[in-house]
Amino acid sequence: MSVSTSTSTVVEYTPDRRAQRGPGRVFQALSSPWGSLVPVVVLLALWQLGSVVGWIDKTFFPPPVDxxxxxxxxxxxxxxxxxxxxxxxxxxxxxxxxxxxxxxxxxxxxxxxxxxxxxxxxxxxxxxxxxxxxxxxxxxxxxxxxxxxxxxxxxxxxxxxxxxxxxxxxxxxxxxxxxxxxxxxxxxxxxxxxxxxxxxxxxxxxxxxxxxxxxxxxxxxxxxxxxxxxxxxxxxxxxxxxxxxxxxxxxxxxxxxxxxxxxxxxxxxxxxxxxxxxx
Amino acid sequence: MRVDIDGISKSYTDPAGNPLHVVGGLTASIEQGEFVCIIGPSGCGKSTLLGMLGGLLPPDEGAIRFSGTRTATGEMTSIVWQDHALIPWRSIIDNVAFGLELRGMGRRERKEIAQSHLETMGIGAFANARPQQLSGGMRQRAGIARALASDPEVLLMDEPFAAVDAQTRTLLQEELLAVWERHRKTVVFITHGIEEALLLADRVLVLSGRPTHVVEDLRVPFPRPRTADIAQTPEFGELKQHLWERLRDATRAAEWAEVEGAGS
CATH class of the missing domain: 1.10.3720.10 (MetI-like)
Known part of the structure; x- marks a missing residue:
């Protein structure tokens, strides 16, 4: 953001494009009322997967669908x-x-x-x-x-x-x-x-x-x-x-x-x- | 309504248990329809004096006499508070009508009166807003409207414009003067500002440090109606200088007393 020559220095404050763009679309979707369900569903899906595949013990963590x-x-x-x-x-x-x-x-x-x-x-x-x-x-x-x-x-x-x-x-x-x-x-x-x-x-x-x-x-x-x-x-x-x-x-x-x-x-x-x- | 303050004194006990003599034999008279400004060193007991005038705390000695026709204590004075003291869960119009509601006036009548005072203060459009939605200047206009709506004998103002910015303060001062020209209510106005006092008042009382009493009673000679332009006249400058000298002496004395108190 600075251009220098041998005699003087110019400092420029320029627009911050990233900040102007604002929060991304995914972030906005997740912060909506229905979007807040997504992390919960993802967690349940991971649990389901882990339980079926056998990463976690089925006896204590049976698949959510069951x-x-x-x-x-x-x-x-x-x-x-x-x-x-x-x-x-x-x-x-x-x-x-x-x-x-x-x-x-x-x-x-x-x-x-x-x-x-x-x-x-x-x-x-x-x-x-x-x-x-x-x-x-x-x-x-x-x-x-x-x-x-x-x-x-x-x-x-x-x-x-x-x-x-x-x-x-x-x-x-x-x-x-x-x-x-x-x-x-x-x-x-x-x-x-x-x-x-x-x-x-x-x-x-x-x-x-x-x-x-x-x-x-x-x-x-x-x-x-x-x-x-x-x-x-x-x-x-x-x-x-x-x-x-x-x-x-x-x-x-x-x-x-x-x-x-x-x-x-x-x-x-x-x-x-x-x-x-x-x- | 004439107000005679007859040798009133007030002491407190501070949290450490030491007696604090705040007001010491203060005597003053305020005529019907007079606009009186009170200035004095910080912490000299101006607010205590206002609390006694407002019926919130009794003097230890002496008396404050209101001579006129009305007798209900709730109708003697209305205070305009520095921090406006609007009720946050009420709309502006219900805040302004509060004093009338306390007297048992019907909803329609009190709302009509409140609305007319909101119009007078130029904030009629904000009748249904909540205080926290308004700017500082507008809240204080609502505070003044509430005080006027109760139609008191004496309007007590406790540094009402100290918390707003300088431009808004000038506007509020001119608006207050315009409203006062119409009602000619008796006003006791406490302030830190010498210029504010000279612009608004018929008389300026300068108070000493604690225990406070009147050290100067100055009649302000400027004709009414006034505008802020009078501040440009040489006479204004001279009076300002004079008041500042009296205030400076009082403030110095108060500061010295404070230090001596700390040393003992």
Whole structure:
């Protein structure tokens, strides 16, 4: 980019053709919503190939096509759908059981220093306990069946929402509360029009975490203590060494988690978009 | 509405537990319809004074008296904030109507009033935009529209043009003057800019460092309506020099006090 003669040097900045061309067509295709499926399909294809040819052990990694056949089989001839329904119900109940009180407790803690001083130490002690460790206790209290699993999911999903709700209220924008007070806002108006709406994004971020944890809690509970539900099926197929069936149920669990993440992300983008680029 | 500030004092306790005497026996009177600018050294307590005028914190001693007809505390003053303090999840028009909404005014009526103030500030087309979609200057126009929509007795402005670029600031100053000529509201305007104060104000109060009080009460003689052109006159230059000297003395004294405080 420089031309030199014996007397002077000229430095030229010229257009960067590569940068002007922008990202290539392949890159653009891969970053589209449907294009993002391509890497997943390629991975499955490689797995299929490796499993059939014998590069990887078929016993542990059966060909995806076989697993898919097993899935279809379980849906048409087995009771997979019933078990999916049971699991979804437990997730929803557990989620509601944890999140509803969590929002109330979290907001109360954010608003009342007294509640914070009393409840915060208790949460600090309970939060780090891996909630799955409580399952035996829950079995003692609630016996077998759905109840201990739902309660486990409720306990796990309580904490992120409670902590985030409290933080959302505590981090309210002081400039906005001062502005509202100057214009004659009552305490109730301050709460309803400034503090709580301002805390919603944080509360919802907690709810998103809780939703994922509710699913985790239910699956873990079903592994260990369930006689039905999708997690229980996975565990049973492992024990009787029906690996393709086990993979089929894993795929169902993965789909549940994926749906949960996608739906909650959509809600977040739709209703809380003002938090992005907020100044 | 006449405002009498009668010997108010305010102290804080800083995080280290030391008392901080911010406002010390400040006395001033502001007449109905007067435009008063307040300048003073950085950190001298201008914002504390504004918070007390705005009813956000009570003085430790003394009193601020509003003598007029209205009694509702939420209708005495509206603050125009330096950082505009618009609510990010509300549209511009709902932000401007916020004060009226707090008073329980119906949706249609308050939106009509808010829209007319948006038109006055020249941003009627952005009624349904969100604050974060607007430029800094437009946000501040919305902040002024909100303050005016509440129809306060006194407009309190806390360095409202400090965060915008110089060209926009000049525009905003002229727009504010034009709006004020029509409403003739009582305005208390805090600023760092001596020229801004001379351009806008009927009177300029110069404050000392902490604990702050009034060290100079200057009547600005320029006739109204004014434009930025008055800055070219020799009289403007003389007043600017005079104010700068007073401000410099106050700032020096404040700096020395700060250093002595650090040494002890």
């Amino acid at each position: 697993c898919f056949t097993a899935l279809v089989n379980l849906i048409t001839h087995g009771d997979l759908l019933v078990n999916i329904g049971i699991t979804i119900q437990r997730v929803l109940f557990g989620f509601a059981l944890g999140v509803v009180p969590a929002v109330v407790v979290g907001i109360t803690m954010g608003l009342l220093p007294w509640a914070r001083v009393v409840v915060d130490p208790i949460i600090s002690i309970l939060y780090p306990i891996p909630a799955v460790a409580l399952l035996p206790l829950l079995l003692v209290i609630f016996g077998t069946g759905s109840t201990p699993i739902v309660v486990l999911a409720g306990i796990i999903s309580f904490f992120p929402t409670a902590v985030n709700s409290m933080a959302g209220v505590l981090q309210n924008d002081r400039r906005l509360t001062q502005m509202a007070r100057n214009l004659g806002s009552s305490r109730g108006q301050l709460l309803g029009k400034v503090v709580l709406p301002g805390a919603l994004p944080s509360i919802f971020a907690g709810i998103r975490l809780s939703a994922g944890l509710a699913l985790l809690g239910v699956i873990a509970g079903e592994f260990l203590a369930g006689s039905d539900g999708i997690g229980s099926l996975t565990w049973q197929y492992w024990q009787v060494y029906q690996i393709t069936n086990m993979y089929a149920t894993l795929a169902v669990i993965a789909a549940m988690g994926f749906t949960l993440t996608t739906v909650t992300l959509r809600i977040q983008r739709r209703y809380f978009n003002w938090t992005e680029g907020n100044s």
